[in-house]
Amino acid sequence: MPDPHGGPRRGRSTDIGKREPRFFPMRQGDRLYVVALLVYTAVAFLPVFREPQLGGISVFGWLMAVLMVLSPAGALTLFVLERRRRARSKDVEAGP
Amino acid sequence: MSLETILVLIYLAICILVGFVASRRVMGSGDDYWVAGRRIGTGVNAIAIMATLASGGSLIGVMGLAYKQGIPSTLALFAGAVVGFPLASILVARPLRNFGRYTISDFLGHRFPVRSVRILVPLLIVASFTAYIVAQMKAAGITANALLGIEYETALTLTAVVFIIYVSVGGMVAVTWTDVVQGALMIVVVLGTAFVMSTRGHSPHGLIAQVTSVAPELGQVVDKPVSTYLGSFVIWATAIPVVPHIVMRVFAARDADGARMSLNLAMVAYSAMILASVLVIVPVGKLTFPDLADADLVFLRVMEAEFPPVVRGIAVAAVLAAVMSTTDALLLACSSAVAHDLVGGAFGQQLSPRTKSVVSVGSTWLVGGVALIWAYSPPELITRFYTAAIGLLSASLFVPTIAGLWWRGANRAGGAASLWTGAVVYLVLALGGFDGGLSPILIALPASAAAMWVGGRFGARESAELLDEIAALHQTPDEL
Numbered sequence: 388m389p390d391p392h393g394g395p396r397r398g399r400s401t402d403i404g405k406r407e408p409r410f411f412p413m414r415q416g417d418r419l420y421v422v423a424l425l426v427y428t429a430v431a432f433l434p435v436f437r438e439p440q441l442g443g444i445s446v447f448g449w450l451m452a453v454l455m456v457l458s459p460a461g462a463l464t465l466f467v468l469e470r471r472r473r474a475r476s477k478d479v480e481a482g483p
Numbered sequence: 484m485s486l487e488t489i490l491v492l493i494y495l496a497i498c499i500l501v502g503f504v505a506s507r508r509v510m511g512s513g514d515d516y517w518v519a520g521r522r523i524g525t526g527v528n529a530i531a532i533m534a535t536l537a538s539g540g541s542l543i544g545v546m547g548l549a550y551k552q553g554i555p556s557t558l559a560l561f562a563g564a565v566v567g568f569p570l571a572s573i574l575v576a577r578p579l580r581n582f583g584r585y586t587i588s589d590f591l592g593h594r595f596p597v598r599s600v601r602i603l604v605p606l607l608i609v610a611s612f613t614a615y616i617v618a619q620m621k622a623a624g625i626t627a628n629a630l631l632g633i634e635y636e637t638a639l640t641l642t643a644v645v646f647i648i649y650v651s652v653g654g655m656v657a658v659t660w661t662d663v664v665q666g667a668l669m670i671v672v673v674l675g676t677a678f679v680m681s682t683r684g685h686s687p688h689g690l691i692a693q694v695t696s697v698a699p700e701l702g703q704v705v706d707k708p709v710s711t712y713l714g715s716f717v718i719w720a721t722a723i724p725v726v727p728h729i730v731m732r733v734f735a736a737r738d739a740d741g742a743r744m745s746l747n748l749a750m751v752a753y754s755a756m757i758l759a760s761v762l763v764i765v766p767v768g769k770l771t772f773p774d775l776a777d778a779d780l781v782f783l784r785v786m787e788a789e790f791p792p793v794v795r796g797i798a799v800a801a802v803l804a805a806v807m808s809t810t811d812a813l814l815l816a817c818s819s820a821v822a823h824d825l826v827g828g829a830f831g832q833q834l835s836p837r838t839k840s841v842v843s844v845g846s847t848w849l850v851g852g853v854a855l856i857w858a859y860s861p862p863e864l865i866t867r868f869y870t871a872a873i874g875l876l877s878a879s880l881f882v883p884t885i886a887g888l889w890w891r892g893a894n895r896a897g898g899a900a901s902l903w904t905g906a907v908v909y910l911v912l913a914l915g916g917f918d919g920g921l922s923p924i925l926i927a928l929p930a931s932a933a934a935m936w937v938g939g940r941f942g943a944r945e946s947a948e949l950l951d952e953i954a955a956l957h958q959t960p961d962e963l
Binding site for chain 1: 553554555558559561562565566568569570572573574688691692694695696699701702703704709712713716740743744747748750751754757758762888889890891892953954957959
């Protein structure tokens with residue numbers, strides 16, 4: 388079937404021998420952060436953390452509280468680091 | 484007239500004044516009306532985003548929920564919203580801000596240029612947000628009734644008319660200015676209350692130990708399956724990156740970096756507010772008022788017991804601020820869905836600037852009026868009602884938006900299929916009272932993703948030009 392929108396068909400590539408990536412690129416730090424967030428969440432929701440308590444609160448509750456502190460802190464740190472890296476590479480390009 | 488009532492009336496008058504001052508700046512162009520000319524600075528946008536998300540549910544509801552159902556399950560619900568912010572910051576902030584239009588419908592209609600997408604997205608937004616607005620209006624009416632002694636209908640009409648006026652005449656500028664005042668008020672009242680409690684010998688650690696020794700149920704996970712908590716968590720985590728009233732704030736930022744930074748800062752403020760409420764104010768409330776019949780009143784009872792009338796008046800204004808800061812943004816998003824997405828987008832009407840203004844103001848009054856009439860006799864299960872409304876948007880918009888931004892294989896067949904599948908599966912399960920041990924969102928989201936994959940696998944691929952355009956949206960300011 389011809390492609391009505393004029394784009395290349397799935398599996399083909401505009402550069403012969405070079406396969407087009409399936410996703411638009413994400414920065415490595417962002418990718419690791421999202422994966423870490425998903426893994427943490429999956430672990431935190433395991434039923435095993437419902438019953439045990441720490442200081443009167445279920446471990447599941449503490450894991451959620453920690454998530455509410457770590458996820459903002461991590462995202463903010465990542466963003467600040469990315470901006471610094473960009474600023475440094477700008478300085479290098481500009482030269483002394 | 485009590486001091487509390489006078490303070491609240493002054494606050495409402497200021498909101499209207501802000502609307503009329505802002506109206507001088509916004510009536511000329513869509514950029515000004517819908518996204519405040521894209522001139523909102525990072526700090527201001529951060530407070531406005533926080534205020535937009537933090538509704539009456541995040542102030543009154545969070546404490547009532549923790550008091551009634553315990554701290555762990557409450558934190559699970561609100562941690563979903565907190566996690567939603569980094570997801571929004573990483574997954575949508577830069578590309579959507581670089582896209583540079585007004586609404587989420589603009590992006591989805593451009594990425595998946597199918598007529599049904601252009602029509603369904605604004606209709607889903609209007610339906611979900613009208614339900615959400617009804618819930619917020621009811622919260623405002625109940626609060627004013629309980630604390631100021633004003634009749635429910637009168638309080639409802641007064642607050643609704645105030646925010647309809649300032650949204651309709653002042654657009655995003657008025658919403659932002661009032662949201663900043665409202666957000667600051669909420670932060671000061673909640674963190675200030677928690678701070679004062681701590682200085683009165685109630686350290687969070689000591690408080691939790693003390694309260695769980697007399698009321699151990701506060702620290703336990705109530706007897707519900709984990710999937711129930713996971714469902715609420717997932718609804719909010721996936722809603723934040725796509726709900727229109729947050730996305731419009733991304734479009735209103737000065738640039739992509741500003742959009743990301745403001746989302747991150749908003750997340751810090753929101754998280755601090757929720758943790759202070761749940762870990763300090765609720766334990767004090769539980770110790771002081773162990774047998775409240777209406778758990779939602781715990782915050783207001785603590786304010787009554789611990790503070791003088793002036794502070795109580797400010798606290799009532801903060802509750803109304805929480806309600807209004809969310810409702811005004813919801814109303815503006817509904818108005819944009821009708822005037823911009825449907826009339827100007829899906830139906831392709833070329834309107835003069837003056838007619839556009841009339842349609843924008845008219846749609847704000849129409850949606851606000853319908854919600855007001857509905858709120859005179861609102862449904863009883865209001866929390867379930869509005870969480871279901873947000874769930875509908877998450878189920879239908881999350882996969883198309885994220886796949887549209889990040890997956891090259893996403894095409895118009897997949898986009899339309901995932902949008903429809905998410906919406907229909909969620910509605911059928913939620914309205915049909917599905918009880919299969921899983922929350923409807925945990926079925927609707929995978930179904931939407933599967934529909935996207937099937938459409939992408941078997942449908943025609945999008946043009947190289949469109950994919951290049953999407954690739955350009957991911958560039959940093961230096962790369963642009």
